[in-house]
Amino acid sequence: MAKEQIYIANLDIDVIRKDIKNMHLAVYPPTGRIRLAAPTRTDDEVIRLFAISKLAWIKRQIKNFKSQARETPRDFVSGESHYFQGRRYLINVIEHDGRNKVEIKNHKEINLFVKTGTSKPEKAKVFKEWYRKELKAQIPEIIKKWENVMGVKAHAWGVKHMRTKWGTCNTIEKRIWINLELAKKPKNCLEYIIVHELVHLLERSHNERFIALMNKFMPKWRAHRDELNKLPVSHTDWGY
Structure with a gap:
């Protein structure tokens, strides 16, 4: 190539x-x-x-x-907005003597518990690992569902920070990777990306056959793609 x-x-x-x-x-x-x-x-x-x-x-x-909306860099202070599964939340930074953790308080707020004096990079790391844990909890059920629908099998999957793609697929090793940023997006957008990568196990290229398979398995995939691309993106550039 x-x-x-x-x-x-x-x-x-x-x-x-x-x-x-x-x-x-x-x-x-x-x-x-x-x-x-x-x-x-x-x-x-x-x-x-x-x-x-x-x-x-x-x-x-x-x-x-x-013209797509951009998120400004996050400072991890109380009252700041953060996205999770497509919903906008305000965070409450709570200093305490226990371990650092993140908990959803209600449909509008997220509590970030940190030790007194925790730096911004450390707060960001706590939030990032929470995103990773939550995203990894969603993925297995979605993969299993679509493996059964498509008749394919991913040998492995993982989550990682990617700068230019929402997902990737190693068709030789049958391993898919999901962008950590998808923890912020609606579940249907995550599902679309997983379907997209699983379809690559049937067709490596983005050709007519690939599009036909996407149309077959997920007829509304274009709507999900457009929704994903219209949502606010991080101040670090992402794409798919």
Whole structure:
């Protein structure tokens, strides 16, 4: 699979040549990274003309992503808003002598218990590990459900901090990874990403067959994708 880049109308477009039948164009949030997949032997000028024909669409997608809401950096102080499973909460920072922990108080508030003098990075770490624990608690049931529907089996899965993707799939080892940021998003968005990665066990590429399988297993996947891409994203850029 060869990778190159072309420059058209002040836009950098990544070109990936691989064993597919048709060209595919995608623009990824949050910054509008552009990727054009083309059959291996496609003439350079054909690729260039295809990209030019899609310029208006590309620019619309980039404009939409740039207007997407962004979360400001978190300070982990009382009254600050944080997201969990698509819901906005206000946190109460409570200093005590016990262990650091996070507890949901009600549908509007989350208590962050920390030892006196805990630094902002330490508070952030406590919150991050709570997110990790909560996300890991959701994933097994969703994976099992969709493995049964699709007739596939993921040999392993994990959660990690990723800068540019909501999820990834190693099709050789049959291992999927889920972005920790999905702990903040609605459960249907998490489920969409898991389905997306499991479908890669049936089709590695984002081609017509992949789309057909997504349509078969999750007919409303585009709505879930659009919802995910319209939600506020972290001040650190994320995309899928």
